[in-house]
Amino acid sequence: MxxxxxxxxxxxxxxxxxxxxxxxxxxxxxxxxxxxxxxGVTDVLPSPCRLCGSRLGVRWPSGWLCAVCEWRVGDAVDDELPAPRVDVVYYLRFEDRVKIGTTAQPRQRLHAIWHDQLLAFERGDRQLERRRHERFADERFARTEWFRLSDALSAHIDELRAGIDDPWSLFARWVSEATARR
Known part of the structure; x- marks a missing residue:
């Protein structure tokens, strides 16, 4: 040869x-x-991102960036800045019902609501929440934000959860992205 x-x-x-x-x-x-x-080269960061905690990064000749929030590794996190506002629509399950609500402080809000499981987050404010209430109006319990867990509502939640193991990690990414944009 x-x-x-x-x-x-x-x-x-x-x-x-x-x-x-x-x-x-x-x-x-x-x-x-x-x-x-x-x-750039996607690789494991030398240490977790100080902003979002991710271990996945992109190595450039000029340095590392977090692959999740694009925070430059080594940059200081300004703790004096207030956390950015990130509005979410949340989906909570309690028995066979689902609550569709909105908040900019999900940890506080969800702590105050009796529920079995956080099903999903969707980035959006009261306007999106209103659209979801209208979309699933047939399943709504009168004058509440609680809905019967129908096939249509289940399919929507499954769509939101696709590829997401933990809704809190998605929320953390949104917050870190909003912080990085500042």
Whole structure:
């Protein structure tokens, strides 16, 4: 079998059999470094993000960014700034009923409501909450924010939960993103 040589200008080094391109190991490494400098490399952060706690980051030649909230690793978190306001529509289950409500302080609000399970969060304010109440009006218990757990409501909640193991982690990401934007 004939040995393939690197196609880079002036290079006569052999190409490894498994190489995806006709480039020697050194030229493949140079190409990979070039792509990494342009697109960043997703990897585990050296330490958890100080803003959102994520361990996933993107390494750039200029430093690390958190892959979740884009906080620059090493930047100080300004503890004097108030936390940003992030309004959410929440879905709580109690037995066979679901409460659809809204708040900017979900930990306090949910602590005050008797419930079995936090089903989901959806980013939005009273306007979105009103639209959800209208959408599921047929399941609503009169003059309350409680709804019968119907197939349609279950499907909507399942859509919100898709890929989300813990609604609180989603809320934390929204807060950290809002903080990073400041």
């Amino acid at each position: 004939a040995s393939i040589v690197c196609v880079a200008s002036g290079c006569v080094s052999p190409v490894e059999d498994e190489a995806p391109l006709d480039l020697c190991g050194w030229h493949l490494a140079v190409a990979a470094d070039w792509v990494d400098s342009r697109d």
